[in-house]
């Protein structure tokens with residue numbers, strides 16, 4: 001029938017336009033980064049270091065080129081050696097009981113006092129076993145700056161606020177033991193908010209979740225108390241700014257502002273999406289990320305449940321409406337032709 | 338003084354007729370407003386536009402009760418207050434956002450229907466011109482609305498588009514066409530800020546909707562005398578057909594009354610439209626709300642890609658591939674070209690484009706060209722995209738220049 005043919009033409013041009021301005025345009029505007037499935041083996045870090053060598057080769061000034069190339073080659077060698085060692089430690093069988101003693105060293109900083117240390121408040125480790133990946137924890141204890149892929153910020157990675165851990169826990173077996181302890185004893189049933197606070201909360205606020213870098217903002221009785229608290233938050237933010245070079249953005253509605261692929265790959269390796277950024281890798285496990293993501297969805301897209309509850313009813317209503325309208329139309333047009 | 342029936346009961350039919358001529362009005366606007374029978378569902382697009390405009394008004398009224406036109410609170414009043422604290426606020430917001438995007442799809446279908454069937458000429462010029470006026474007003478309405486959430490894209494699109502009012506660059510003819518002062522006058526400041534947001538709020542919720550309503554009435558009035566066109570561009574003898582219809586010879590008559598016969602079909606098409614529309618509202622609203630606009634406005638951080646909403650992309654792409662001053666002229670041309678359509682088409686025929694020889698080719702080329710422009714307008718202006726965009730922009734201009742010549746050669750059918 002003619003009307004169907006016209007409908008097909010309209011639908012065709014509409015869909016081509018939609019495809020062009022949505023899926024196709026977005027695929028061209030944003031580079032697609034492959035997720036490493038929350039396993040941390042240094043693959044991306046080594047690739048980035050290799051790319052830096054290629055870039056260095058294109059420098060025209062011979063003097064500068066030699067210097068930069070040298071540094072880039074050394075970086076690549078360091079990265080390869082580092083992640084190879086991590087993989088070695090990963091093969092060792094850890095002893096949780098032995099690890100508990102070494103873990104005391106961690107508590108020197110991760111003591112829950114809420115004191116800023118070198119730029120941020122060290123996160124609580126009560127849930128670290130559920131939140132972080134095993135390989136990543138090994139890497140982190142070996143060298144925090146290398147593990148989180150921000151070593152480019154330091155001449156000496158000892159300067160990282162957690163850098164001294166390198167001198168406290170040194171033997172491969174010792175590392176394996178602490179990690180075994182964390183992976184078996186520091187496990188809880190994570191909730192989305194706790195996952196977010198532990199993994200991201202020391203840097204990022206979430207005002208729709210009523211969170212600042214100092215945690216949940218309590219209700220205050222007087223304006224004075226509220227202002228005093230506000231000043232504390234501002235002081236903390238200043239320290240983070242000094243450490244990171246800028247204040248990390250509030251993540252209230254980041255769920256709507258970034259694609260799922262961006263978020264997932266960015267957390268695993270911020271450098272892959274924003275080369276040179278100061279945000280460190282957060283070595284979340286798959287489950288840990290799912291919890292963080294659930295929290296971001298809750299604050300960023302709070303109406304999801306209500307939408308799915310109401311949607312079918314509205315659509316069924318209009319289907320019935322359309323059927324009745326069709327019957328009315330048929331009766332009105334029956335003796336016209 | 339006209340004749341009054343003294344005995345008529347207040348508000349009875351007779352009483353109302355004596356005062357408001359309700360029966361006559363009903364006849365003129367509804368039961369004896371004759372529509373050709375030979376039409377397809379594309380003639381329902383006008384009523385769908387009216388209905389979508391209705392949805393925009395109703396959802397907009399609910400939104401404006403909670404929206405705060407203040408650069409400090411605007412973003413959160415939309416993204417937090419309306420989305421979480423207001424009952425069904427999310428529903429009103431998604432209806433408003435999806436309707437604002439879909440209304441343009443329907444406008445384009447409605448326009449291209451008019452172009453395809455030649456409904457813009459031979460007595461229907463005023464319908465077309467008031468329609469184009471509605472297009473411009475809707476564009477302004479959509480643009481001003483886009484400023485309100487005060488996200489990154491609000492701010493930067495506001496910056497880029499208002500910059501266009503500065504005219505030519507300073508080095509062009511000694512700066513004669515450079516009117517930076519106009520840009521600042523429009524913004525009320527050197528850059529978009531509080532003054533800018535307040536005035537676009539006023540435009541969006543007051544002045545533009547008011548003017549749009551007036552022009553919709555004008556558009557409908559412009560339709561009443563020439564009547565709508567039909568699928569074959571035939572000249573219908575409305576008086577004869579109306580007589581036949583009223584005598585009961587509905588089969589022989591070429592017309593139907595607007596109410597209830599034409600309306601029954603409109604409402605059926607509207608039903609299908611609403612099913613699709615609410616599917617989008619509940620399950621696929623993201624296309625109508627750009628992710629970049631969920632980052633709060635930041636005048637110090639330019640987004641990696643700045644692009645307008647999809648319905649402005651074709652004209653944006655006519656601006657972009659040229660050097661700035663040339664592009665501005667091309668852009669100006671694109672804004673007025675469609676207004677001129679009834680006068681550029683020199684053919685005496687009102688018929689579907691496919692039966693009009695060269696004009697048929699012109700029509701499909703124009704449609705495809707605008708889709709190509711739309712897609713290129715969103716892609717980053719690099720390499721091959723730039724070339725395709727440039728060719729498509731030139732094609733658009735050349736097609737309009739050619740129009741009088743190719744329609745002139747058309748023989749009277």
Ligand code: HEM
Nearest residue numbers: 380382383384386387448451456465468469471472565566
């Ligand atoms: C956005 C608000 C608009 C509304 C509410 C609206 C409404 C209508 C309605 C109800 C009709 C009669 C039924 C039909 O043919 O669909 C109509 C006809 C028409 N409109 Fe619009 N319209 C709008 C915009 C436009 C625009 C942007 C144009 C193009 C410039 C346009 C051009 C026309 C033409 C040429 C006709 C006559 C169609 C014919 O004779 O077959 N309208 N409009």
